[in-house]
Amino acid sequence: MKKHRSLNALSGPLLFLVVLLVLAPVIEFKQAAAIATIFWMGLWWVLRPVNIAVTSLLPIPLNAIFGMVPMDGIISKYFSEIVVLLVGSDLISLVWEKTHLDKRLAIKSLCGLGTSMREQICVWxxxxxxxxxxxxxxxxxxxxxxxxxxxLRFLGQQQITNNPVATPILLAIVWGAGFGGFGSPLGSSSNLVAISYLEKLTGHEFMYVDWVIRFLPLLFIIMLLILAYLLHLPLPV
Known part of the structure; x- marks a missing residue:
């Protein structure tokens, strides 16, 4: 296991060097180094030979070595509004766990929804x-x-990883949050970027209501398709 972990750790810098050597003759060296950094981080995010926090800090030492962009541009990204927002959400989760509010909400949800897997999947x-x-x-x-x-733990499912009971419920939360973001301009920062681009392209203001009217039907269809897929998974009783 330790040997396998070491090989996964070495695969990141090796992939970085391979991508850098392949792209350096084709594009500028700094651009090649930036793309190689993405490949390194992506591989480590998948294999996870080190903690995710370590992987997220890779741009700092790599940029210090290869000088891809000004360093203040890199450091400032770690203190952007979205990072502060994520820290705040982490703190909320920690407070919920510390005060056992998450358990109270979990029990309330069980009392209101019951233990039916299909109902749980739909609601989440x-x-x-x-x-x-x-x-x-x-x-x-x-x-x-x-x-x-x-x-899930209240129901006796202590092992969440590779759990047939937990998987559909957690997938429902993650997938719902993933595609629900394009339901309104507030759902994702990329939506605001898209609106800004459309306004520059057309020369007309793109209203909030216009986005909602156009995307809500598509959002509803995607939600039904994902729900149908989740409900057709082999669900335990």
Missing amino acids: LVASTLLSIFLPNVVVVMILLPVAVSM
């Missing part, structure tokens, strides 16, 4: 989708996951 998917329309996707996941995990 709809709840995460609706919240994600107005809140950032990651914040929705950080708020709902502790409640769902506490509910």
Whole structure:
């Protein structure tokens, strides 16, 4: 296991060097180094030979070595508004766990919904989708996951990883938050970028209501398709 972990750790810098050597003759060296950094981080995020926090800090030492962009531009990204927002959502989750509010909400959800897997999947998917329309996707996941995990543990499902009971419920939360973000301009920062681009392209103001009217039907169709897929998974009793 330790040997396998060491090989996974070495695969990141090796992939970085390979991508850098391949791209350096084609494009500028700094651009090649930036793309190689993305490949290194992506591989480590998948294999996870080190903590995710270590992987997230890779741009700092790599940029210091290769000088891809000014260093203040890199450092400032770690203190951007979205990072502060994610820290706040983490603090909310920690407070919920410390005060056992997540357990209280989990018990209330069990009392109101029952232990039917199909009902649980439907409610978690709809709840995460609706919240994600107005809140950032990651914040929705950080708020709902502790409640769902506490509910599962209350039912005796202590091992969450590779658990046939936990998987459909957690997928419902993550997928609902993922595609629910395009339901309104507030759901994701990329939506605001898209609106800004459309306004520059057309020369007309793109209203909030126009976005909602056009995307809500598509959002509803996608939610039904995902719900149908989750309900057709082999669900335990």
